[in-house]
Amino acid sequence: MKIGIVGRPQVGKTTVFNTLAQSNAEVGGYTSRGHINLSTANIPDERLARLAETFESPKRTPATIDYVDVAGVTKSDVEQAELDSGMLGELRTVDALAHVVRLFEDESVPHVDGSVDGERDIESVSLEFVLADLQIVEGRLSRLRKQFQNQKLPEQQNEIRLLEACQQTLESGKPLRALDLSINEEKLIRGYGFLTQKPLLLVCNIGETQLAAVDEILKPFAKYEAEPQTAVIVLAAQLEMELSQLDETDTEIFMAEMGLHESALERFIQTSYQLLGLLTFFTTGPVETRAWTLQAGQTAVDAAGRVHTDFADAFIRSETINWEDLVTCGSYPEARSKGLLQAEGKTYQVQEGDVLLILANPTH
Ligand SMILES: Nc1nc2c(ncn2[C@@H]2O[C@H](COP(=O)(O)OP(=O)(O)O)[C@@H](O)[C@H]2O)c(=O)[nH]1
Ligand SMILES: [Mg+2]
Known part of the structure; x- marks a missing residue:
């Protein structure tokens, strides 16, 4: 899963990136146009450790998430398309966009528009992406029309019609998320990487002093959650970045003092998984315990293909158990004797927290 962090300049994008990626990229870099921070972060998951302890696996491999942190979106971005392409x-290559919205007040950090106004920023970034x-x-429409003006190939006609619908939506200022597309239509335009088609996570960045009044502060943003494929979370990026750089015990003490229960990273990942319809499954044994990400609704064969490309074709069946049941049983034979290890065929839809033992045909 790859997430692009976007937003106006100086709103805390790099600070959020550092928190999520547990990295140390330079913040306050106002002029870093064109500079892109990339990072892969491990997804913290307590279940992984519990399974690894049960099986004494020396190797633990968490699932990962990729982040891209780009320079701020300014009003001229579309005209300067070349510079910003x-x-x-x-x-265009990311699975979802995380738009950092500045809500913190700090006179030492001027806002490019002269005041702090989260709703205005959401609208202006959205408009930039609509225009892009x-x-x-x-461009695509005019090329298609020129190329096929004398022919009536149904495939191209379909694409033209679909792009015209996109054009209409965008011209009315709406994101493509608002379009109700069939699975086929979605496939047809996925290759364009439209920004306004990507699931959107609005990350409200508040200051430490606003933590106590967070419900009040978030009220104006509730309406965005009703929009298709859009979610809202709140975090105090600067505080959380400082937290993420402390060692574990200090972090726990500090979080308890601030009344925080989960780290920003945990909340961010949970919300992203919901937004993208993702789930986690595990493989475990005496060699390695590993967490994997899968799209909800995908099957045991898809899971097998994630684990090993050859496994998808050679798949015979999987034995499946909920991670907690397996930890309680302590071993596969015990789980099997209790009837908790279920044999499942190709069409089994993998569930959140499943552990899979994949049986594949080695001669395939
Ligand atoms: N007071 C305060 N300052 C913040 C907060 N988040 C970021 N900043 C500051 O705002 C400036 C811009 O942050 P940065 O992450 O570089 O923003 P970017 O331009 O969006 O990447 C830096 O000086 C940060 O230290 C916050 O929650 N509170
Ligand atoms: Mg930055």
């Missing part, structure tokens, strides 16, 4: 191009997508739609 690197940034937009990078964003519109440019692609129009």
